[in-house]
Amino acid sequence: MKKRQYPFLLIGLMALFVLPIYFYYISSTQPIKRFGVSYMTMNNPFYEVINNEMRKQIEARGDQLIVRDPLLNESKQQEQIEQFIDMKVDGIFINPVDSRSLEPTLAKAKRAGIPVIAIDVPLSDSTSLLSTVVSDNYGAGVQCARHIMSHFDHAKIGLLKHSSVQSASERIRGFKETIASDDRFQIVNEAQCLGQLEIAMPKTEEMIAKTPDISIIMALNDPSALGAKAALKNIGRKDIYIYGVDGTPEMKALLAKDPMVLGTVAQSPYSIGKKAAQAMYDHLKGAPVSKNIVIPVEMIDHDSIDFYSKGGWQ
Known part of the structure; x- marks a missing residue:
């Protein structure tokens, strides 16, 4: 006579229905981090x-x-x-x-x-x-400098900086150390802007007033670059090129249509x-x-x- 399989069937049903509920309960009662x-x-x-x-x-x-x-x-x-x-x-x-x-x-x-x-x-x-x-913040500055060196015969450059923040200062350091290797290019003015668009605007206007022969502005980030762009529009200067770092949607949109915005180094x-x-x-x-x-x-x-x-x- 064939033995009944009811106990094994009951165990199988328990495993099928009870265990998932148990494991869900255990996971749901773990402390939230x-x-x-x-x-x-x-x-x-x-x-x-x-x-x-x-x-x-x-x-x-x-x-x-x-x-x-x-x-x-x-x-x-x-x-x-x-x-x-x-x-x-x-x-x-x-x-x-x-x-x-x-x-x-x-x-x-x-x-x-x-x-x-x-x-x-x-x-x-x-x-x-x-x-x-x-x-790679130092590398971002290096890439901007190399782009300038390969696309211009000479230039006088203004910097927008945020020196109390190491990532920003590393970008500027990479830029300065690279551009210094080519005497066709000179940094003629520098300004602190905290990486903020609204501070970069007046600082850019001040730089251009003091050193009107600037032909390129290198900004530590894209908000600063956008502030520089707004300042140049305010003072009617259409002959100064702009570089930034970030790869923001706003900066990329300008790159696609504005000949004076030449580059941004994209972060992720x-x-x-x-x-x-x-x-x-x-x-x-x-x-x-x-x-x-x-x-x-x-x-x-x-x-x-x-x-x-x-x-x-x-």
């Missing part, structure tokens, strides 16, 4: 894209990203990091207002066992950082946001994380603009 991020400013679409990508990566795992904007105020950013430490967040992302002053505050996070990742801007002292995720905020989030989760899982993650950049000019989307980032 909370991460804090403080950007130097959210008045820059580049950081909005980085933030959206990080939020997407973090929320896809059921976790939370707490965003703070210190409005380019160094002391306020330090306070925000202190608040994250008091909240006992699982990790901190920092886009520093100043590359030199945050180490004592970040050391507190390290002592509290909270990993910290710098995004887009490195710190002068990375002792307390888990990792730094940045574009999507890659920065994604790699920063991945590095944090890798560390929390116990996997090794590189101390420095450098993302390549590439020149976009009139010859290559058609290969890029004008309406979005890369």
